[in-house]
Amino acid sequence: MMDPKRDGPSMMLAPSARGGAALSFPPSDPPRRFPPVDQHLVVPEKTRDEMIRGRKIIAQPALEPHGDVHANLGAVIRLHVREGYRASIDLLTRVSEGSNFATDLSIRRDGTDPSTGRRHLEEVSFEIVNEQAPGVVREKAEDLALRGVRRVFAIHVKRGEVCEWSREKAAFVPLDLDGMIEDPCFIRPIQVRALLDGAAAEREAARALERKGNPEILAIKQSAEEKGREEGREEGRREMLLEVLRERFGELPEAVQARVATATGATLSRWAKRSYAASSLDDVFVEVEEDSGPVRR
Numbered sequence: 001m002m003d004p005k006r007d008g009p010s011m012m013l014a015p016s017a018r019g020g021a022a023l024s025f026p027p028s029d030p031p032r033r034f035p036p037v038d039q040h041l042v043v044p045e046k047t048r049d050e051m052i053r054g055r056k057i058i059a060q061p062a063l064e065p066h067g068d069v070h071a072n073l074g075a076v077i078r079l080h081v082r083e084g085y086r087a088s089i090d091l092l093t094r095v096s097e098g099s100n101f102a103t104d105l106s107i108r109r110d111g112t113d114p115s116t117g118r119r120h121l122e123e124v125s126f127e128i129v130n131e132q133a134p135g136v137v138r139e140k141a142e143d144l145a146l147r148g149v150r151r152v153f154a155i156h157v158k159r160g161e162v163c164e165w166s167r168e169k170a171a172f173v174p175l176d177l178d179g180m181i182e183d184p185c186f187i188r189p190i191q192v193r194a195l196l197d198g199a200a201a202e203r204e205a206a207r208a209l210e211r212k213g214n215p216e217i218l219a220i221k222q223s224a225e226e227k228g229r230e231e232g233r234e235e236g237r238r239e240m241l242l243e244v245l246r247e248r249f250g251e252l253p254e255a256v257q258a259r260v261a262t263a264t265g266a267t268l269s270r271w272a273k274r275s276y277a278a279s280s281l282d283d284v285f286v287e288v289e290e291d292s293g294p295v296r297r
Helices: 064-080 134-147 198-211 215-249 254-262 265-275 281-285
Strands: 012-015 021-024 049-052 055-058 085-089 092-094 100-102 105-109 122-129 151-156 161-166 171-174
Touching (some): 064 198, 122 134, 198 215, 215 265, 215 281
C-alpha cells in the first residue's frame, strides 16, 4: 500500500511470481513538453508586450546607459560568433507555456532544427539590467535554463558587473572583469570587461576580425609590421654608421648624432658609403645639406 505520509515517489507492494510481494515503482514523469520556440503568445514587432509566467510585461524603450551597453554588446558579440551560429538582438522566444519574451542578445545555431522544423533555440543569452526589477531577471534566467538555454548572462549597468546564471546555486554569479568568456560558439575567448567597456570592446572586436582573417585588418597589420621592420632596419643602419664614425673620428659632436638620428634611410646609406673613405666628418656629410642642413661641429 502507499504510505500517505511519505514524501516523494511512493512504492507499492505487488504480488510476486513466487508468492509474497515484490517492489513496484510508479512510472517516472514523462519528459516535459515545450511549445515551439517561435509560437508566440504576443505579437512580435507590432506590440511591446512580453509574457513572463502568464504576466504581461511591457518592454520599454531604453535609457542611455542601457542603450549604450546594448550597442557595445552587439558589436563585440556579433564579431565573435563562429560560422554556423547567429547572433540576434531582441529575438522573441516562446520559453514556456506562460513565458514569451526576448533577451537583449542571443546566440543560436544557424538554420533549422531538424527535430522541430523551426529555428534553433538560443544557446547563449545576454540580458542588460538597468531599471529592470531583479526578480524579473531571475525569472527569465530560470525559465531560459529550464527550456535548455546553455548559458545566461546578466550585465548590471549600474553595478558595473557581469554575472552568469548558475544552475547549481540557482543564482547569478559575478564574473572577474579581467577574466575571459570561452564558448564553442565563439571564435576566441572574450574579455568580460568588453561587455561593459567600449575601449575593451573595440580591442576584442579588432582581435576577432584578425582571427577571422578580415582582409582590411590583415592589410593594416601587415603594413604596420612592414613599417616596424623598416624602422628597425633604419635604426640598425644608424647605429652602424655612428659606430663607424666613432671608430674613425672619435667622440662625435651632438649635432652629428642628432643629424644621424633624423636622417632618412637613403641618406644613411650615402653617409655609410662615404664614411669608409672620408678623411674627416665634413667629407662624410658634404653635399647633403639639402637633406638635413649643414653640420655644425
